[in-house]
Amino acid sequence: MVLVVGATGLLGSEICRSLRKAGKQVRAMVRKTSSPEKLEGLRSAGVDTVAADLKDPSSLARACETVSEIITTASSTFSRQEGDSIASVDHAGYVALIDAASKAGVRHFVYTSIPLDMRFDSPLVQAKRAVEDRLTRGGVPYTVLAGNFFMEVWLSPALGFDYQNSRARVYGSGERPIAWVSYRDVAAFAVASLDCSAAQNRVLSIGGPENLAPLEVVRIFSETCGRPFGTTHVPEAALRADYDSAAEPLGKSFASLMLQYASGCSMDPSETLSVMPRTLKTVREYAVEVARQ
Ligand SMILES: NC(=O)c1ccc[n+]([C@@H]2O[C@H](COP(=O)([O-])OP(=O)(O)OC[C@H]3O[C@@H](n4cnc5c(N)ncnc54)[C@H](OP(=O)(O)O)[C@@H]3O)[C@@H](O)[C@H]2O)c1
Numbered sequence: 518m519v520l521v522v523g524a525t526g527l528l529g530s531e532i533c534r535s536l537r538k539a540g541k542q543v544r545a546m547v548r549k550t551s552s553p554e555k556l557e558g559l560r561s562a563g564v565d566t567v568a569a570d571l572k573d574p575s576s577l578a579r580a581c582e583t584v585s586e587i588i589t590t591a592s593s594t595f596s597r598q599e600g601d602s603i604a605s606v607d608h609a610g611y612v613a614l615i616d617a618a619s620k621a622g623v624r625h626f627v628y629t630s631i632p633l634d635m636r637f638d639s640p641l642v643q644a645k646r647a648v649e650d651r652l653t654r655g656g657v658p659y660t661v662l663a664g665n666f667f668m669e670v671w672l673s674p675a676l677g678f679d680y681q682n683s684r685a686r687v688y689g690s691g692e693r694p695i696a697w698v699s700y701r702d703v704a705a706f707a708v709a710s711l712d713c714s715a716a717q718n719r720v721l722s723i724g725g726p727e728n729l730a731p732l733e734v735v736r737i738f739s740e741t742c743g744r745p746f747g748t749t750h751v752p753e754a755a756l757r758a759d760y761d762s763a764a765e766p767l768g769k770s771f772a773s774l775m776l777q778y779a780s781g782c783s784m785d786p787s788e789t790l791s792v793m794p795r796t797l798k799t800v801r802e803y804a805v806e807v808a809r810q
Contacts, residue, residue: 523590571610581621608644619656641770689779691731696724696784724784
C-alpha cells in the first residue's frame with residue numbers, strides 16, 4: 518500500500534492516478550476540508566482515502582498503518598486551512614510524518630523538495646532543508662526529488678503568464694535560464710522511484726530537458742501560438758525590495774521564489790535520467806498543448 522500525502526493537490530493527484538495505472542494499491546491522505554470534487558476524483562480512480570492532517574501526529578500514525586511506501590507532496594504554501602503554516606505543516610508536520618513512518622516500518626519515503634542551491638533564504642527553504650536533513654539522518658529509506666520550477670504553474674495565467682491573452686509577466690530581466698519541468702514528469706519520477714533501488718537514499722535534481730531563459734520561453738509561445746506576446750517585467754530591484762521587507766513567512770517564501778526565478782535556476786538532469794531514464798516534456802510541447810486549448 519502506497520500512502521500519498523498531498524493527494525488532493527496538483528502533483529499528488531497526478532501521482533495517485535499514475536500509481537493506480539501501475540496497478541498499485543493507493544491510500545490518499547485527505548482532510549475534512551478537502552474539496553468534494555477532488556475526493557470524488559480520487560475515489561473514482563480506485564484510491565482509498567484516510568482522514569488525517571500533518572498537524573495531528575495521532576492521525577499520522579493511523580494513516581501509516583499497513584503502509585509500505587509513502588510519497589509526499591503536501592505543502593501549506595498554496596492550499597492552507599486554519600492553523601496551517603510553513604512551520605506547522607511544511608516543517609513540524611513532515612518531521613512528525615517521518616517519525617510515524619519510521620515507527621510503522623515504512624520501506625521507502627519519497628519527498629518532493631525544491632532545488633538544492635536556492636540562493637535566497639526563507640522559511641520554506643529552511644523547512645525543506647530541515648526535512649531533507651531529518652530524512653538523511655536515518656530511520657526510513659528515502660528519495661528526495663528536488664524539483665525545479667513547474668512549467669504548468671510558473672508559465673500559467675495564475676502567475677501572470679497569460680497565454681490566452683498573449684501577455685507575459687516576466688520576473689527580472691528574463692535572461693537567466695531555468696530548467697522548467699512538467700509536474701507530470703515529477704509525478705512519473707516519484708512513482709518510478711518506488712521500484713528503483715538506485716533511487717533509494719539519494720537526493721535527485723528534477724529539472725526539465727532544457728535550460729531556457731524566460732524571454733526564450735515567450736518567443737517559443739509566440740511562435741507556437743502564431744501571434745506576438747506583450748511582455749512586462751517586474752524589475753529585479755522591486756523583487757529584492759519585496760524580499761527584504763517581507764516580514765511574514767509565506768510572503769518571504771514567495772518573494773524568495775520570485776527572486777530565484779529572476780536569478781535563474783539551471784539544472785543538469787543527466788544524473789537523475791541515468792537512474793530513471795525518461796523522455797522529459799519540453800516547454801515547446803507544453804506551449805503546443807495550451808495553444809490547442
Ligand atoms: N510549483 C512548483 O514550481 C514547485 C517546484 C518544486 C517543488 N514544488 C513542491 O511540489 C509539491 C506539490 O505542489 P502542488 O502544486 O501539488 O501543491 P498543491 O496543489 O498546493 O497541493 C498541496 C497539498 O497539500 C495538502 N496539505 C496542505 N496542508 C496540509 C496538512 N496540514 N495536512 C495534510 N495535507 C495538507 C493539500 O491538501 P488540502 O486539499 O486538504 O488542502 C494539498 O493536497 C510541494 O511540496 C511544493 O513545494 C513545487
